[in-house]
Amino acid sequence: MTTLNLIGAGRVGRTLATLWARHGVFEIQDVLASRLASAREACTAMGAGTAVGSLQAMRPADVWMVAVQDARIAEVARALAATQASGATRPIVFHCSGAQNAGSLQPLANLGWRTASAHCILSFTQVEAAVQQFAGTACALEGDATVCAVLEPAFQTIGGQCFRVAGEDKVLYHAAAVFATNFLPVLQSVAEAAWTRTGVPTHLLPQLRANLLRNAVDNITRLGPAGALTGPAARGDVAAIERQAAVVQAWDAPSGEAYQALSALALRLAGH
Ligand SMILES: NC(=O)c1ccc[n+]([C@@H]2O[C@H](COP(=O)([O-])OP(=O)(O)OC[C@H]3O[C@@H](n4cnc5c(N)ncnc54)[C@H](OP(=O)(O)O)[C@@H]3O)[C@@H](O)[C@H]2O)c1
Secondary structure (H helix, E strand, C coil): CCEEEEECCCHHHHHHHHHHHHCCCCEEEEEECCCHHHHHHHHHHHCCCEECCCHHHCCCCCEEEECCCHHHHHHHHHHHHHCCCCCCCCCEEEECCCCCCHHHHHHHHCCCCEEEEEEECCCCCCHHHHHHHCCCCEEEEEECHHHHHHHHHHHHHCCCEEEECCHHHHHHHHHHHHHHHHHHHHHHHHHHHHHHHCCCCHHHHHHHHHHHHHHHHHHHHHHHHHHHCCCHHHHCCHHHHHHHHHHHHHHCHHHHHHHHHHHHHHHHHCCC
C-alpha cells in the first residue's frame, strides 16, 4: 500500500489520516507533531501510524502530508528538506492551506519532490465531527499534475469532491471563503452594536439574530444571492442608501466605509 507520513497531527491531519486509514487508501506510517505527546495521542485516536519525535526520525514514504498551521508550512518545508538528500524517487508532498500554493514547499521541490496543495472546504473544529461530516466536501487541488492525479482518487474514496485551482488564484480563492463565512459574524456584530446603540433591548438580540440569519440562509439557498437581496439597494433607492451611509459614518467610521462599499456591491448585484 502507498505509505503516507503525516507532519502536523491537528484537526485536518488527524481527520484525513483517519479516513484514509479506514478506507485503506494510504498506510499511515510516521506521525510528527510539535509535541511527541500530541503525535502519540493522534496515533492512538486514529488507530494508525507511529509517533516520532523529529523529522530526522521519519522514514521515507511515498506521500507526505504537511498539516501544520499556515505560518509554519515554509519552515517545516525548509527543515524537512535539510534532512533529505535529492534522489531518484521523487516523493509527493502536499500541504492543506487554502491561502498558500505549492510554492511554500519550494525547498522540497528543489530536491526533486513533487509538490501540491489540497484544501478541503470544511470547518474542521473537532476531529470526530469532521470525520462524520467529510463526505461531500469540496477539495481544491493545486500544484504538480501528477500529484493531483494521485490525490484526486484518494480524496474521492473518502467522499471528497475535487476540483483544480491555479497556483496564482489561491489567494483570491481563499478570500472568497472569507467573504462566504468569515464576514458574517463581523456584519452581525456591527448590526447588534447599532441596535444596542439605538435602544433595542439586549435580551431580544439572540432571537432577532436567529430569525434574520435563518431567513437569509433560507432565501439565499432557495433563490441564490441576487434573488435573495432585499433592502434599499434591491429597490435601487440610492437616496436612502446615502442617508443611511452618512448616519452610519457619523456613528462609527469603519462601519460607514463598509456600508458604502457593500451598498455599491449590492447595487451592482441588483443590476442598478
Ligand atoms: N481547521 C480548519 O477548519 C481548516 C480547514 C481547511 C484547511 N485547514 C488548513 O489545514 C492546515 C492545518 O490546520 P489545522 O486546523 O489542522 O491546525 P491545528 O489543529 O492547529 O494542528 C496543527 C498541527 O501541527 C503541529 N505542528 C505545529 N508546528 C509543527 C512543526 N514545526 N512540526 C511538526 N508539527 C507541527 C501541531 O502540533 P501539536 O499538536 O503538538 O500542537 C498540530 O498537531 C492549515 O494549513 C490550515 O489552514 C484548516
